[in-house]
Amino acid sequence: MALWRVPLDAEQIDVTLGIVHIIKERCKGCGYCIEFCPKEVLEFSKEFNQKGYHPPRVKKPDDCVNCHYCEIICPEFAIYSIEAEQEQANP
Amino acid sequence: MTIAQEAIREATSHPLDDLLRTERIPHIWCPGCGIGTAFSSCLIAMKESGIDLEKTVMVSGIGCSGRGAGYVKLDSYHTTHGRAIPFATGMKLANTDLNVVVFSGDGDLFAIGGNHFIHAARRNVDITVVCVNNFNYGMTGGQAAATTPHLAKTTTTPLGNPESPFNLPLLAYAAGASYVARWTTLHARDLTTAIQEALANPGFSFVEVLAPCPINYGRRNKEKPLDTLRLFQDKSIIKNNAHPTELDVDWEKGVVLGTFVNNPRPCSTDMYDKTCRLEEKPEKKTAA
Numbered sequence: 001m002a003l004w005r006v007p008l009d010a011e012q013i014d015v016t017l018g019i020v021h022i023i024k025e026r027c028k029g030c031g032y033c034i035e036f037c038p039k040e041v042l043e044f045s046k047e048f049n050q051k052g053y054h055p056p057r058v059k060k061p062d063d064c065v066n067c068h069y070c071e072i073i074c075p076e077f078a079i080y081s082i083e084a085e086q087e088q089a090n091p
Numbered sequence: 092m093t094i095a096q097e098a099i100r101e102a103t104s105h106p107l108d109d110l111l112r113t114e115r116i117p118h119i120w121c122p123g124c125g126i127g128t129a130f131s132s133c134l135i136a137m138k139e140s141g142i143d144l145e146k147t148v149m150v151s152g153i154g155c156s157g158r159g160a161g162y163v164k165l166d167s168y169h170t171t172h173g174r175a176i177p178f179a180t181g182m183k184l185a186n187t188d189l190n191v192v193v194f195s196g197d198g199d200l201f202a203i204g205g206n207h208f209i210h211a212a213r214r215n216v217d218i219t220v221v222c223v224n225n226f227n228y229g230m231t232g233g234q235a236a237a238t239t240p241h242l243a244k245t246t247t248t249p250l251g252n253p254e255s256p257f258n259l260p261l262l263a264y265a266a267g268a269s270y271v272a273r274w275t276t277l278h279a280r281d282l283t284t285a286i287q288e289a290l291a292n293p294g295f296s297f298v299e300v301l302a303p304c305p306i307n308y309g310r311r312n313k314e315k316p317l318d319t320l321r322l323f324q325d326k327s328i329i330k331n332n333a334h335p336t337e338l339d340v341d342w343e344k345g346v347v348l349g350t351f352v353n354n355p356r357p358c359s360t361d362m363y364d365k366t367c368r369l370e371e372k373p374e375k376k377t378a379a
Contacts, residue, residue: 021102028122035317036277053122072135072279075127076117077105 018066018081020058026078029053033070033079039063042070110134110144112164119158123309123316125276125302126156126196129223132279132300133194134163136286147190150179152199155230156223159194173204176211179218187360190219190290197224197238201257205237212266212295214359219289219296222259225304226340233307240340244311259299261335264352269294271352273338275301275323278348285350294358301346 007013020041027049034042034056041064045057056079058064064081071080105111111134120126137147149167151160152175160167170178179191193200200208200222211218227245228234235245235252238259242251263271270292274282282300289296303309303319314322326342331349338347357365 023102023105026105026117028117030123030316032123032128032317032320036320051117069280071106072132072283073128073276074131075120075124075276077107077111077127077131080102080106 016066017062017084018064018068019084020061020064020070020079020081022055022058023078024049024055025051026076027053027055028076028078029055030075031056032073032075036073037070038067039065107131107134107138110138110164112162115162118162120155121304121306123303123305124155124229125225125300125304126159126223128276128279129156129221129282129300129302130159130162130194132276132283133159133192133221133286136283136290137192139283140287140290142190142290146188147192148179148182150175150182150191150193150195152195152204153230154196154199154228155225156194156196157199173199173202174207175199176204176207176216176218176220180207180211180214180216183216183218184360187217191217192290193218193220195220195222196229197222197226197259198228198236201259201262202237209262209266212263212268212297215267215269215294215356215362217293217295217358217360219286219292219298221286221289221298221300223300223302224259225302225308226256227304227308229304229307233304233311238340240342243308245308246311256340258335258339260297260338260351263297264335267295267356268297268352269355269358270296270298270350271335272297272350273299273301273348275320275327275348276303277320277323278327278329281329281348288350288353292353292355294355301340 041060042056043059044054066081066083149160149163151157153172160169175193175195179193183191228236234247238256239252260271270289272285289298303316305316326345328345328347330347333347
């Protein structure tokens, strides 16, 4: 989603980095996470899962800001994100 | 390679897995079905609201959304068709400590169970009702329901629905619900907040969730699941405290979303105790 203007304090804001986790076998390929990711981080992968759907793939891993929207809109409990520092603390 | 790139890996468990019967996942809901989103918002709201999950019960009726009770790893009750609210009311009366959440569909709650809904709202029973409105009877093959919009095509209305649909928030408001909200599955974050508020509200709380039904409703109305969500995005008007008469589902003029009623009043068990159990509380009697 493009911003209308850059906020004045944009440089002082610490943007968190999120790491997207995908449970491929649960995905039914509805594409909601791909379509509605505000940073357009995801895309359909070429591979199939066991059920024959194309699960999403992270195309821009450094852009994820850990907003959890994919996690909340996914009807299949198949995707979530974790903040990068937390991930390193307890892998 | 950056840290993020290294860390992308296939995950095996989800943060909500502790509330799910994972042996039953993946669930039966079709690809693109909105019930999964409504269900996950409901679980997140239950988790974040801090209520005692040991004392929380989920009750469902029959239909696609009725499967919700079977997927949640809490005490749950899959009841007969339309009777989710009577079972929930009974449970609440028998054990007032329980937090009772009714998670069911529009056909179940408003067509066959409509009478139970209005009377539970009138009595102001302390339960939370989450109604997934997918505009048709999805599980039985997409027949016209009480909530099918005017002119929408279903298996039983191939020329378009000649009738007007129910305005569910108006019905809930008129019957006396003390919390009424409506969101779509696209507004999942607002929906989660609304369910949290509904859980905290003492009294009858009603949250309507507009959800896509891609296979039975969307297919007959030439809407792909993503088209339905874009419709939710483009044609919805967020207006908190809007008057319930403005809330009819007409996508031509836009559908109003928001929290419409938040007006707590004494709930049924309190009123019963005040009226019929005076002798059990002598200290209150003397104080009055």
